[in-house]
Amino acid sequence: MRNIKVVVSYDGTDYFGFQFQPRVPTIQAELEWVLSEIVKEPVSVCGSGRTDAGVHAAGQVINFRTEGTIPVDRLCLAMNSLLRRSVAAIDAIEVDLSFHARYSARSRTYEYSILNRAVPDALVSRYSWHVRNSLDADAMQKSAKVLIGTHDFSSFASADRDQTSPVRDLREIEVTRVDDRVLITIKANAFLRSMARVIVGTLTEVGLGLRAGSDMNRILEAADRRQAGKTAPARGLCLREVEY
Numbered sequence: 001m002r003n004i005k006v007v008v009s010y011d012g013t014d015y016f017g018f019q020f021q022p023r024v025p026t027i028q029a030e031l032e033w034v035l036s037e038i039v040k041e042p043v044s045v046c047g048s049g050r051t052d053a054g055v056h057a058a059g060q061v062i063n064f065r066t067e068g069t070i071p072v073d074r075l076c077l078a079m080n081s082l083l084r085r086s087v088a089a090i091d092a093i094e095v096d097l098s099f100h101a102r103y104s105a106r107s108r109t110y111e112y113s114i115l116n117r118a119v120p121d122a123l124v125s126r127y128s129w130h131v132r133n134s135l136d137a138d139a140m141q142k143s144a145k146v147l148i149g150t151h152d153f154s155s156f157a158s159a160d161r162d163q164t165s166p167v168r169d170l171r172e173i174e175v176t177r178v179d180d181r182v183l184i185t186i187k188a189n190a191f192l193r194s195m196a197r198v199i200v201g202t203l204t205e206v207g208l209g210l211r212a213g214s215d216m217n218r219i220l221e222a223a224d225r226r227q228a229g230k231t232a233p234a235r236g237l238c239l240r241e242v243e244y
Contacts, residue, residue: 004072005063005095006079011086012056013126013235019050027051027087031062034082038075039068048101048242049108052194054234056127061242063101107171109187109241110196112232114204117180128181129236135182135207141175143206143213146220147199148173154223156199157192166192166223175203182207194231202229
């Protein structure tokens, strides 16, 4: 039995998220079908994170076990010959049987892209949130720093999240402006469902002057989703990197 780790990227626009769901397209279903065709046996894929519908990835990590004999250095080529153009295999290596894409991960890094100008841009509309009014990126950055550390992030999680512990270790968060783009990069040991998007939505309200930057600490301590801002659209979020 072999255990193979693969780094994949995808445009999540036309998928109902990473995790398999019956009768709708998902990233997991696409990968499992392709890998099963290659190794000539049923394949079950484990992912480092279950990205929501419409969320993208530049560095999603999966692993699968197989008795197939395809050389690992040919696997990406074989996968890319069968995958839809919206999904790509970037790198593959054989790993120890104890490796698990989700449970072995030490951190995940997400990046959120906001196009901040009066008019939209058709070329980036699938990959960014268009916010017309000017954002104060400095105020957003100052407010975001409150979130660094190990906290109960219930206020920033989807109301229908699963019942795992809401405590997460948020290690880095940076808000930067590059011309008409505002980029929000968040690194944590793990994320609750919609956590990154709710953080972005709340920070955007700070940037627009709709919410005081000092509110962030109160929201965090409340452990109440109703206290935070709206959930930012999925299209601006990308899973950039997973560290092991």
